Every structure is written in C-alpha cells, then in structure tokens.
Amino acid sequence: MKRLQSWRHRLTVPQFTLVTGLLVIAFGTLVMASPLCSTRQVGLWEALFTVTSAITVTGLSIIDVGTDLTFFGQVALAGLILTGGLGLMAITTFLQGFVQGRSGLRHRLDKGRALDEFGVGGIGPTLNQILLIAAAVIGIGTLILYNFGFTDIPDRGQRLWASLFHCISAYNNAGFGLWRDSLVGYRSQPIVNVVIGLLIVMGGIGWRVTNDIWVNRFRLGRIRRLSLHTRLVIRTTFGLIVIGMLGLLFTEHFATEGMVEQMNLLEKLFVTLFQSITTRTAGFNTIPISAETISDSGLLLMIALMFIGASPGGTGGGIKTTTFAALVAATRSTLRGHDEVVVRNREIPAKVILKAVGVTLGSLLFVLGMALLLGLGNTTAGTPGSEAFTFLEKLFTCISAFGTVGLDVGVTSQLNRWGQLVLMIGMFVGRIGILLLLSAVYGSRPQNRVGYPREDLYI
Template structure:
C-alpha cells in the first residue's frame, strides 16, 4: 500500500463529514489556531496566557466582542492584525467560508450536495458557492475600505500619529462591518460620543454588515430603478423589521431612561441623548460598540431589558451579526397574526410562508431561549459559591444573552467570572454564532450515522392537541 493511499484512508472520516459537522470542526480548528498565535510573545505580553488567548480567539471568530484583556494594551500590533483577520474570518461568514473550503475536501460533488451547501449559505438555487463567496468578500472589502478612509480623514483626527490613526481607522472599520464590537480603547467609542462622523460611519457599517449579503445584493441589482415593491420579500421584510427595531430601541431608551431616571442619560443634554440612544439601539443588535457606560448603575432595569430584547433578536440572515434574526421574529409575528385572524396559512405581504419556515423559526426561538436560560442557570449556580462574585440575576442574564447573540456588551461581569463561568460564555458564543439548529444537526447526524435516514417518509395518523 502506497503512502498516499494510507493517508487517504486515514482522512476518509474527514471526507464523510456533513456540512454542519464540517462547519463546527473548522470553527474549532480556527479558534485553536488563533489561540496559539495570540499566546505567543510576538502577539501579546506576558499577562496574556493560553486561557486569555482562547477566550479572545473564540470571541473574535464568533465576532462577539467580549474580552477579558485590553486589546489596545495587551496585544502587540501584530496581535491586533491577527485579531482583525479572525474577525474577517468569523464576520464574513464562518459557515460560508467552511462550505466554500469543503469543495476542495470532498470529492465527487453532485447537484444534491451543492444544494445542501447552498442551504448553509442561505442560498436558494444552484448557484456556485465560489461566486457567492466572491460577492460577499468584494462587498465587504469595498465597504470596509470606504469606512476606514472616512474615519482616517474626518473621524479620528485627534490621533496625531499617521500610522496609529490609519490602523485605528481600518481596525474599527473591520470590527464595525463584522458586527464584532472589538475596539483598541478600553472605553470603546465613549471618547467619540459627540463626534458625528465617527458615529455615522460606525452605525452605517454595522447596519450594512447586519443586513446580510442577500439584501445588499438585491439593493445593488435594483439600484438603477430602485423601487421598494420590486425588491424581494426577504429584502423588504429585513429592511422593515430593522427600521422598526432601531426606532423601537431609540425611542424606547429615551422613554425608559426618562421614566427610570437612568444615571447616564440624566447627565447629558437632550440632543446627545438622541444620538446616544440611536447608537446604542443599532449597536445592541449584535455589534457591541458602546458610546456610553453600560451597567446596572448607569442604565435603568427597563433600559437593560430593552437592550436584552434587541440583542436576542439580533441581525438578519446572511449578515455578520448573531441573534435569532429579524426574519425569525417576523415569521413568528406573522404566524401569531394569522392565528388571531383564524387563517390556516401564514401570510406576509400577500405571500404564503411555508410551514417548514415557520417551524424552523419556532425551533430557533425555543432552542435559543432554553440555551440562554441554561447558561444563566449554570453561571448563577457556580457564582453563588464564590463570595467575590456578587452578581444579580439581571447582570448574569444580560451577559449570557450578550454572549449567545454575539453582541459583546459587558456590564462588568465577564472579567470577574471564574474560569467555569467564562467557559460557559465561550460555549455560548460558539453556539450562538454557528446557530443552535446547525449545532444540534451536527450532533444528531453524528449520533445517528449509519441509521435509517428516511424516517421523514413515514406517515403518522393525525390527532389534535389543545393549546
């Protein structure tokens, strides 16, 4: 037996991986590689060990933004470059990249296989994954460079050093478009709270990254004769839902902090309240940048609850953000409306939505809620044994949602958790970025390999259930 045949047989298990399993495995490998790189002296100082590197690498690949180190101080310029590359890998779509790479690993690609990969990319039809990925990469490059140039020439003008200002512009442009929330300053964007250019660019990049490549592609294809009704239902639904959530978050924060006497909003004038509320509402949908201090001492409980709602919903399918997605919430709301009207089908904008989509939306929402509650339960149980971890349940739940929805908002809990609590957050970030259904699918396929995969062809008698 030749050496090549021996190696081929040993790697046969790798070629038999399904798309969900391949995605999970590749994500873990990228995180481990990033951990090793960040732990080296060329990337970080002596205070950054393997655990700190592992937490930071996971947060970067999952584009979350939670960190237990100071990015600007603890990482060297080379370490910051490595971190930015991990943000690009995770933000441009971990699933998209791994699916694209699988084409070089799995031989004998057939039409059915291409269609299955297309589903991982939320791709309808039989278009090539390579073409889709090139479109995603090109769009991201143009927008990131555009945002960085504006930040360099008109935003970060207070940074005198040319190299530092250029790197700060590109790093924050990458982080914003990928909805990561990583910043080179420990106070995030609080130092630029009154800078209109910085606020506009960051919000602009967050929104375009969170909309998803399908929406931006649809808008670009119809740019010459742009009419809202000519856009696809997906695009219209994403835009409407996003505008509604931003308006709800902005006005909601103004109301909650006025009634609840939020400490921070009470200390600034009304125009700054409006811009700060808008920035927080946009950033809460998985970006994680902050232009104000967020804690139980600066924001009212009702304001924190509103932010938790926005975080949990998150961005849109195919985007760089996390959460259960805007279309999931829209499908659930449409199903609720159809139920109240006594309709047998779910209808959105005179279009019938398949039962499979509605069931998927229900599965994503229920699975996500249960997973977040499990995270909070485990952290609450373990933190109660540590006298140095006196956190309220609201703080713990807020942090768990922030990790699972890959937001990165931190209210002072992450750094003060023990290793087990931080490990729970790491798992939450990974599961939240990949998607609860994709991860469960990978586990289910692994446990049922070799068993009958045609159970869906079996019919069962119908019986009503009272709910």
Template sequence: MKIPYHWKQKWIKLLQRWRSFKKEANLNLHYLQDDLYEIDKVAKPYFRAFTVLLSLLVIASILIPIGFELDPEMRELNQQLEIWVIIGFVLSFVLRLGFTSDRPAFLQNRWFEVILSIFSVLVLTDIGVSLITFIDAYIFGIDDPREAFITFLKGYLLLFVIIKFVQFLPELLDQQKNTARFLVYSFLSLIAVGTFLLMLPGATQDGLGLQFIDALFTSTSAVCVTGLIVVDTATHFTLFGELVILTLIQLGGIGIISFATFLFLFISGGLGVGQMNTIKDMVAEKNTSLVASTLKRVVGFTFAVEAVGAIAYYISWEVSFPNQGQRILFSVFHAVSAFCNAGFSLFTNSLADPLNATNMGINITTMTLIVLGGLGFTVIWELIRKRTDKGRWRSRLSIHTRTVLVTTAVLIIAGTGFILWMEWGNTLRGYSYGNKFMLSLFQSITTRTAGFNTVDTGAIGISATLVMMIFMFIGGSPASTAGGIKTTTFAVLMRSISMTIKGYNRMELFNRTIPNSTIFRAVTVLLLAFSCISVSTILLSVVENHAFLDLLFEEISAFATVGLSRGITGDLSAWGKFIIVVSMFLGRVGILTFMVAFASRMDTHKYEYPEETIMVS
C-alpha cells in the same frame, strides 16, 4: 569532391546504429516514465507529509522572532530551524525534479524555484555566503544578505503553504458529506489557531502571553464576532496581538472556508458541482450554479465597504494619535470590527470616550457599517441589483428582503424610542437634544448585534437594560455577521401569533402564504435559544457571585454575539469564562446548525398518520 563508397557505407551503418539506439532508448525512457508515474502515485502521501512538516518548520521559524523574545538560546534555535527550512526546501525541489517525467518543462515552469534552490545551496556553504556577501555589498548594499535571503525565502515558502492549502481545499470539500459539521469544525480550527497565537509572549505587552482560558475566550470572541473581552484590547496587546485579533474577526465574519474558497476561485477560476454544493449553505445561496459568483460578491462587497469605512474613520477622528501609522491601524481595525459586528475596539472605553461618543462622523460611520453587516449579504445584493423604477422597485423585492428591511427599521425605531424615553434623565443627562437622539439611535443599533457603546452600559437603568436584552436576543438578519434568533424568525413568530389570534389556520405575510415548515423552524430556533440561555444562566449563577441581571445580560450578549457587558466579563471565573465561550460559539454557528451537524438524520416518511387535534390554550 566525390566521397569514397566505403565511407558512405560506414556512414549509413552509423546512422542505422544511432536510430536503433534511439528507438531502444525511447522505449526504455517510456518504461521509465511509467515507473516514475507509478512511483509518484505511491509517493504522493509521503510528499504531502513532507510538505506539511516543512510548512510547520516555516511557520515556527516565522513565529519565533515575532512571538518570543530572542535571547541567545531562542536565537540559536531559530537559526537551526532556518537551516532545516533551507535544507527542506532544496530537498523538496530535488525530489520533485527527480520524480517528474518531463524535467525540461518542470525546470522551465519553475525557473524561480531553480534560482532560489541554487542560492539556498550557496547559503549553506561558506563560499556561497562569501559570494552573496560580496555581491550584496557592492550591488544591493544590504547589511546582512544571508538574513535578508532567508527572510525572503521564508516569506516565499509561507505563500507556498497558503497556496497549497487553497489547492487542497477542493479535495477537502469533496470529502464532506455533512456541511453543518464541516462548518463547525472550520470555526473550531480557527479558534484553536487563534488561541495558540494569543498565548505567545509576543502577543501581549507584558511579554507573558495570555493564559489558556483567556486566550480561548478572546479567540472565540473574535472568531464569533462577539466583542466580549477579559483583558483590555487597547492596552494589553502588542501590534502582533492586535493583528491576530483583527485577522480572526475578518475570517470569522466572512468564514474561513468561504475566504479560502474565494482565494481558490481567484487562483484557479472554478469549482466542481460537488464542491459548490458543499459550500452553498455557507454563502446562503440556494442555486448551486451561482455559488461562485455569490462568494465573489460577498468577499468583494465586504472588502469594499470596510475600505470605505476605514477612510471615513480616518477623516472623522479628532483623537490625537502618535503617528499616522497608528491612525491607519485604528481606522482599519474599527472598520472591520464594525462591519463584522464584532465590537472590538482599540479604545479602553470602546467609543464612550467624549471625543468619540458625540462625534457625528464616527457615529454615522459606525452605525452604517453595523447595519450593512447585520442586514445580510442576500438582502444587500438584492438591493444593489435592482435597477427598476421606484414605482415597481418595492413590489419586486423578495418577501425575505422586505421582511428583513421592515423588521430592522421597526426594531431600530422602537429601540431608539425606548432608550430615549427610559434614559433621558439617566445616562443621557447633560447632553443636548441632538446628542441624546444620536446616542439613543446608536445604542438601539449596536444593541442588536455589534457591541460598541457610546454610553456606559453598566450605568443604564434596569428598564432600559431589559429592553436591550430583548433586542439582543432578536439580533440581526440571516446570512449576516450578526447573531441572535434573527429578525426573520422574530417577524415570522409575531405574524404567526397575530394570525392565530385572528383565527387563521395558515400564515400570510406580504400577500404570500408562509409554509408551515418555516413556522416550525422559527419555533424550534426560539425554543433552542431560550433553552441554551436558560441553562447557561443557571450554570453561571452556580459558579459566579454576581447579580442575576448582570449574569443574564452577559449570557444573552454572548449567545447573541453582541459583545455588550455590564462590566463583569473580566471578573468571571475560569468556569464562567468557559460557559460564555460555549455560548458564543453556539450563537455564532447557530444552535440549530450545531445540532443538525451531529444529529442522526432520518428519511422522510412517505406516509401520513390520521389527523387528530390536541387542546392547546
């Protein structure tokens, strides 16, 4: 059939008009997209503030049922918060959809949010509630579908909050010019959050929550992996409180920034040079390009060792637990606490109960975890990656690793011998020869860093107590979860004394010359630690009415983040607890690091003054 000519003309004119309209529409859309982009840049701070507000609502809505008893007033408040959470989620989605320049792609990539938003709108209406109730009743069989959906939505939003924080971390790292100060602030922030959570009524068995000073003390002790306690962890806290403490120990041991950066690497896969340069000191890695791989090894090794330790605890325990869930909780809690050198225990007497004190499996597991956690990730990784034959293996270890291993072995052996000799007829009386050796070995290892005990620390004699204080002061190794002045500092100082007595004008160790800057740093750490302990002990003696030996032991234990006590921690006054809190914090971040964080830096002089000697005798 032949199409009339005038119809063709009309069709051509119609196509021309359509093309003209499409061109004009595309041009206007292009301008609109540019406008939306500019609006999006301007609105970004407001979106961020809105996201923070929504995050706070989500966290509050999650914490209220956990941390408070749901009386009618609290239940009504929680329901109001849940409604605002739903409204905020829908509003956030609509605003982001409105400001995006590519809505089809936005909807395609966020289809799950689309579904949640639709269900959220339905939940806010009576018709939607009836529809969801009908669907769940006949398909899923859920008793309260609305509550189930809200719980799921809050869990999703909590995950969203965590991801947003992790995504914000690179920007936060880029803004840091002082790594030491950033480290200090990260620990303070974690301590503040832990203090707030432990003050919630749901954290304690009595439903009252901890008082501020006790919550601050417990949170600091957990974050700084110390182990000193003002209330009995085993009986005073609920499951929620115990999980809070466990989380604080884990994040304090690894470092919250290190753990958050690990999550970012897991999600995105990479960091910028500036970001890696900021975090390299936190993971004890000198090479900036190896920061990401080192961080993954640290976190991966931590979780792997803790998992093996939890299994070993589970198998070794002969204690009767009410159920398997509690046995698993105890196993995981003590594995994390031991590897992070925290010393927190869910037993009232730590591991000094008869069933634990002489249990071979418990002793070996705990000592192994403590030593691995106290050696330092740098040393452990160097030991793992060495695959040469035994004849050449030792010679290829770095001087740092060799120093750490030799010093650690000497301290463990010496400590075991001293305690065995001094406590043979005291706290070790009544045990077999094998158990006496095992108990002495355990106290020697735990004294330097961990805080667990298999004998009554308060019953130990004065001579052994003085030896333990020396070992606590020395502590563990650098780049570990241990405290103290560190084994390498002690080794450098001892070697420096030996070389000076022999008349050398330089220091040598394992056929290597140690630079003077290392010796200066070791002396500085020693003097700062001694000064801090001295001042704190004097202050404690002013505000407390306890024996001087007990106060000195408590202070050294706090500063060295050990956690052992002669039984006076719970009896300290508020001022005494605050002094111990400050000591634990300085001991964990490092007093030298703390002073560097807030000291004004000076440029290195490019000139030298004439040399002249000073008489020192």
C-alpha cells in the same frame, strides 16, 4: 490514516463547519498567546477566550486589546474577525470542496443550506460577492474615519490603523475596539457615530440584501422589484432600531441617575439611536454599560434586542430578524383566525414557520441553560464586588455571548474560568446556530414518509 480519510470524507457540511471552526480557534489561540502577538498579561486561557470571541465576532474580552496586544497581535485579531464575520460557514464550505472533492447536486444543495442560500448556485460566486462588498464598504468607511472621524489622533499611522480596525470590527459586528472604554470618548463626534452605525447595519442585514439593493439600484422606486427577504429584513431592521431608540428614551427618562439624565434632547436622541443599533448585533457603546448607568427596564429591553439579533447571511448573531418577523406574522394570523401566514401578499410555507419556532425555542432554552450554569455556585473569580452580580446581569451577559453582541456590564472579566467557559461555548453555538449544531450532532436523517392520523390539542 485510512480511517482518518474515511471519516473526513463522511463529514457533512455542518460537521465540517463545526470541526473547522474548532481547529481555527485552536490555531489562533497558539498564535495569539505567542510573544509576537501579546504581552505577558495574556496567557493561554486569555488567548483562547479572545480568539473564540473574535472568530464568533462577539467582542467580549478579558484583556485590553489596545495595551495587551502588540501591533501584530491586533492585526491577527482583525484577521480572525474577518474570518468569522465574512462567513465561517462560507469559508469552510469552500474549503470542503477541495478536501472532499465532491461537486454533485446533493452536496451543492447542502452547501446552499449551510449558507442560508436559496437555489443551487455554487459557493465561488457567493464568496466573491461577500468579499467584494466587504472590501468596498470597509475601505470607504476607513477613508471617512481617517479624514473626518479620528482627527484627534495626531500620528497618521495610528489614525489609519484605528480607522481600519474599527471599520473591520463594525462591519463584522464584532464590537472589539482599541480603547478600553470602546467609543465613549467619541460620543459627541457625529462622523464616528454615523459611520460606525452604518457599517453595523450594513454588516447586520447581510450580503444578500446589500447585493439585491445594488442590483436594483436604478429601480428602487419600485420596491416590489426587491425580493421579499430584502424588504422584510429592511423593514424589520429599521423598525427594531426605532423601537429600541424610543424604548431606551422611555426607560431611561424615568430612571434615577440613568445614562441620559444629564444630556440635552439632541444628545439623548443621538446616544439612544446609536445604542439601539449596536445593541442588536455589534457591541460598541458610547456610554458606560452597567447596572448603575442603565435601569433594569433598559437592560431588559436590550436583552430582547440582543436575542433577536441581526439578519440571515449577516455578520451578527441572535435568532435573526426574519425569524422574529415570521413569528410576528404567524401570531397575527392566529389572532385573526387565518390558517395561512401571509406577509406582503406572499404566503409563508409552514416549514419556515416551524423552523422559526424551532430556532426561537431552541435558542431560548440554550440561553436559559447558560444562565442556570452561571447561577450555580460561585462562578466569579473572587474579586471585590464580584459577588454582587444579580441574575439580570448574568442573563444579560449570557444573551450578549449567545447573540454574539459583546456588550458587557462588568461580569465577564470577573468570572472564573468555569463561567468564562460557559460564555465561550455560548459564543460558538450562537455563531454557528442552533440548527447547524443539531445537524452536526445528529446528522441528516431521511424524511419519514409514514402518515399518522390527526388529533387536535387544546391550546
């Protein structure tokens, strides 16, 4: 016991986050596999995959949530989504204060780094803001869907639960739905598309951006009142949404028997806009996603959007929009021959650019490693047609798991347990982040104060 207590007190925030996440997944698996939560179709392995996908707010599933889970199981799944989406790192950091009993300046800074927070503020106000914003947004979305969205559901109790569950899933960018075809049946329902799309965006941009906009709500005419982070997130997010929509319109316009071939122009705009929003973070779909319905060019574009993902402090995954923006700004400065990286008349520190490069390269190598493991030998369950998966489809699934997106082209359910294990590891690593994982493994090391002579390289 003394050794266990000593080990517990030596845990850093990244290590504590990693251990707590694994413990939550283990406990959730036992609950989800119980007869109270699921039918006989859900075994221990199916429960493990579902809970991992829920905690990492991914949405990939090998079960039918609407039929294989009881009502209590669906409530438990929604609770797991909230736990992972509203900040697994925030909650575990909050719990660490009770477990370790530390409140010094160094540990408060460490907590701030785990939350991608600026400054030395405590975890209490931050967690309160996260919960308050989430409750308000999810509550308003539920009321709108109940009264104007899912009006085709006659039973009021089922309609209320469907509205609440999908709002929780959308705001947390989880992508879980109560129907096997996701939101395909509501493709022509504008209220459902608008509400779900707005919830996805608000959850993806992060509580920090939402709070900054709320604080400056009476001064939004003066955009400079907003922080550089907020302005960059909003600009990059909406830019990627427009690029994704126009890109899907372009790729599927020239595709034979593509997803939008039989639609009129208004339906094409509506579908591609929603799919551009959900592809980066959420995993909902209003059209079937497969190699038969979407061209290879469209799948490649969706892979790029999934890899970029949401924003820091948001409920989505990926390398983050600010990382992508920092790399674009650094590339622009390099091409112009500038030594400094400047965004909106603000110079970005070199350590931020190095962090962006590290996150991108580390994430890319990890995803390629996942695809390599899925490409070795037979990773399918031997079902008919499972051998026909192309490398592009497997790569799509790997990035969907790592980016905690949840879009599936039919690969996940046909993988064997080894292939599904690769996806589970990818979901977990993608949720906690490459940098946090490396910090948990290697720990914090003092900065080297030794200087070395400089020498140029040919690039």
